[in-house]
Amino acid sequence: xxxxxxxxxxxxxxxxxxxxxxxxxxxxxxxxxxxxxxxxxxxxxxxxxxxxxxxxxxxxxxxxxxxxxxxxxxxxxxxxxxxxxxxxxxxxxxxxxxxxxxxxxxxxxxxxxxxxxxxxxxxxxxxxxxxxxxxxxxxxxxxxxxxxxxxxxxxxxxxxxxxxxxxxxxxxxxxxxxxxxxxxxxxxxxxxxxxxxxxxxxxxxxxxxxxxxxxxxxxxxxxxxxxxxxxxxxxxxxxxxxxxxxxxxxxxxxxxxxxxxxxxxxxxxxxxxxxxxxxxxxxxxxxxxxxxxxxxxxxxxxxxxxxxxxxxxxxxxxxxxxxxxxxxxxxxxxxxxx
Ligand SMILES: [Zn+2]
Numbered sequence: 001x002x003x004x005x006x007x008x009x010x011x012x013x014x015x016x017x018x019x020x021x022x023x024x025x026x027x028x029x030x031x032x033x034x035x036x037x038x039x040x041x042x043x044x045x046x047x048x049x050x051x052x053x054x055x056x057x058x059x060x061x062x063x064x065x066x067x068x069x070x071x072x073x074x075x076x077x078x079x080x081x082x083x084x085x086x087x088x089x090x091x092x093x094x095x096x097x098x099x100x101x102x103x104x105x106x107x108x109x110x111x112x113x114x115x116x117x118x119x120x121x122x123x124x125x126x127x128x129x130x131x132x133x134x135x136x137x138x139x140x141x142x143x144x145x146x147x148x149x150x151x152x153x154x155x156x157x158x159x160x161x162x163x164x165x166x167x168x169x170x171x172x173x174x175x176x177x178x179x180x181x182x183x184x185x186x187x188x189x190x191x192x193x194x195x196x197x198x199x200x201x202x203x204x205x206x207x208x209x210x211x212x213x214x215x216x217x218x219x220x221x222x223x224x225x226x227x228x229x230x231x232x233x234x235x236x237x238x239x240x241x242x243x244x245x246x247x248x249x250x251x252x253x254x255x256x257x258x259x260x261x262x263x264x265x266x267x268x269x270x271x272x273x274x275x276x277x278x279x280x281x282x283x284x285x286x287x288x289x290x291x292x293x294x295x296x297x298x299x300x301x302x303x304x305x306x307x308x309x310x311x312x313x314x315x316x317x318x319x320x321x322x323x324x325x326x327x328x329x330x331x332x333x334x335x336x337x338x
Contacts, residue, residue, distance in 0.1 A: 002314055010321040014080075017322030020292025021068055022060070023083045025304040029092030031203045037133050038126070039309035045096045047309060051316065052104050055082060058320060064107040065222060065261055069284040075295045082320075084108035085286060085304065087226060087263055089117055091203040094212055098221070110216065111226035111263035111286075114250035117207040121182040125169045127205045128188065132161045132168075135192035140164075144191050145171070145184065157192070214254040223251055224261040225282070231265055237276045244280055260284070274300045292325050 004010060026048070027041045028034065034042035055062070060082045063071075068083045084101070086093055089112040101108050116123050135157055143153040148171050155164055168188065175181050182200070189196040208216075217223050228246035233239025248259050260283040264273075267288025277285055277300055284299045291303030305319050318324045 013323040014321045019077050021078050023304040025306045026086045028090030029096035031092050035309040043309050062106040065109040087111050089207045091206045109222040113226040113230040115229045119178040121178045122205040127185050128168050129165045137193050226263050
């Protein structure tokens with residue numbers, strides 16, 4: 001990559017792909033050690049600051065999502081343009097990303113998933129995985145969890161933490177209320193030897209509260225749809241509509257205009273969702289597929305680059321310059337022709 005940069009391939013790529021809209025995707029920001037736990041999901045302030053400085057230095061034009069989508073829709077050519085999108089609405093966005101965006105005067109869109117923002121309990125599946133990652137205990141006695149039944153109660157936390165996490169998450173999903181789920185998360189922390197009070201009172205794995213999101217909107221931040229419970233509601237049109245309606249109702253308590261932009265939770269979708277979204281009045285939807293966006297890119301399948309703590313400075317620059325896009329196209333071409 002570095003050699004390509006110094007050979008001038010980055011700047012050539014940039015000229016060649018200047019009309020391709022770059023949409024960047026971020027999630028949470030690390031307020032403690034989250035970036036070590038999930039580097040794709042949580043970024044440090046330092047790195048995010050460097051990213052914004054790099055974009056400013058490279059002279060890209062930061063557009064609002066709405067403006068960029070309107071330009072693509074009307075067939076207007078874009079030039080060196082970037083859109084910032086942040087998914088979910090994690091706590092760290094308020095203290096880390098928001099002030100940095102303000103410093104640069106950059107527009108950005110927050111795709112909010114509203115359930116945990118309303119409930120103000122910790123995002124259970126991420127919290128459970130974190131506790132298993134964090135614990136120094138090598139074994140857990142599952143019989144200590146109220147209501148949990150298992151054939152083998154004494155389990156290793158280190159041998160196969162993902163399947164243990166899945167089991168615990170399935171159990172928590174069978175609980176009825178958000179309070180019961182939070183109580184389970186808290187007791188799991190205690191069982192794993194982690195200070196329950198400190199964990200529950202930290203910023204870790206909470207989403208922004210609706211009051212803060214309202215303040216963001218009032219300061220000019222664009223808030224858009226990401227479903228209520230971070231899923232597409234099963235494989236049905238009515239399930240999707242329920243998720244969109246609850247999400248929209250939650251945000252439209254303070255956003256007066258109609259919400260028309262959407263982001264697929266975890267980037268998961270299939271073609272059958274496209275007409276359902278269009279019928280619901282959704283104009284654009286972003287995926288997690290890397291790539292640039294042109295007037296020919298379907299607006300309900302916009303490409304995005306997922307930036308994270310795992311992405312090196314040179315990889316980031318390769319993506320911004322369009323060099324990575326050209327490599328992807330070449331790979332696609334070679335795989336078709338071989
Ligand atoms: Zn999401």
